[in-house]
Amino acid sequence: MKKVVSLITAAVLGSTLSVSAQAQDTLAIVLSTLNNPFFVSMKEGAEAKAQDLGYKLIVLDSQNDPSKELSNVEDLTIRGVKAILINPTDSDAVSNAIRLANRSNIPVLTLDRGASHGKVVSHIASDNVAGGEMAGKFIMEKVGQKAKVIQLEGIAGTSAARERGKGFMQSVKNSSMQLLASQPADFDRTKGLNVMENLIAAHPDVQAVFAQNDEMALGALRAVQASGKKVLIVGFDGTKDGIAAVKRGKLGATIAQQPDLIGALGIETADKVLKGQKVPTSIPVPLKIVTK
Known part of the structure; x- marks a missing residue:
């Protein structure tokens, strides 16, 4: 009887660990720079939503350098992230980084700035x-x-x-x-x-x-x-x-703009992609004019 109980307990623990592992799938956000309050807000919005949805989030800073951006994405392909959200340093230069992720079959979503080339699942930005x-x-x-x-x-x-x-x-x-x-x-x-x-x-x-x-x-x-x-x-x-x-x-x-919302929508959209749901190729985030 004890052996049966032990087997059941092991099965339950195994199931729990499996769910926990799935919940801790890793996403990544690659930002053009963190030396700008706008992108810090975007990062914070993404971090909050990732926590809500049970993802681990890697945040990388490209320091406005396309070569650093490419290196960041290369690192992420090795680390086995499930999806990459990228705010490009340059819409043309980022194409090499996106193609690198494409070759590794990692979904890519762009935030705020688009990409000229490469396969992007969805672009989230203001008009x-x-x-x-x-x-x-x-x-x-x-x-x-x-x-x-x-x-x-x-x-x-x-x-x-x-x-x-x-x-x-x-x-x-x-x-x-x-x-x-x-x-x-x-x-x-x-x-x-x-x-x-x-x-x-x-x-x-x-x-x-x-x-x-x-x-x-x-x-x-x-x-x-x-x-x-x-x-x-x-x-x-x-x-x-x-x-x-x-x-x-x-x-x-x-x-x-609402940079925190752009970051949050990026994570939400990546979550849908990973669950096999169809998402729009472009997701607009509302703008408003602020005056005194």
Whole structure:
């Protein structure tokens, strides 16, 4: 009798361990950088959802370096993760990393920025084109149809920079706004400050600035404050720092994404893929404009 009980106990324990092992399947999120509050929020959203769904989550930082990104994905293929969520450093350069995961039959989902090549199961992002248009319309409403504007661009080659710029330029073309300059500042606050200092000197009649993310907008703000000029600045992302600056009346507005929701939806979608469910190839995350 004792032997039968022992066998039953062993079977139950084995079943429990099996369920536990399944629950601890590992997912990974590869972020372009963690030196940006937007992507930190994305990471936190992914971590919370992974915990809710019973997954272990590996978080890797590519430090805005495509070669580091490729190395990160290579490492993950060896570690046997079940799915990879990737926020590309560059939409073209990331293709090699995605193809590497494809060859290992690991599902790939892109977050915020898309990929030019490689098989991606689903892309989760805000409508960046619509967001760029929203920024342009807000500037026209506040400054006027003939506003003299400057655009600070993100990292060249990223889908976010291309799409936000496309939307903003549509607003410019469909109005009498005058684009004085459009120059990259790589989504970076310090570069936003330095680039804006030079552009203010070259274009002292500037009335408004569209920065393709809040970090550049906050850098531009410092340059504008130092110049003593009155310039409307609109950012993009809706980071905590960006929204705080809007509420203090320092930034005119920010086009708010929900990075934590992007991260959470990425994990949710990966979970569905692993369960054999069909998922949309593109999942839009709502945008909103935040003003004082």
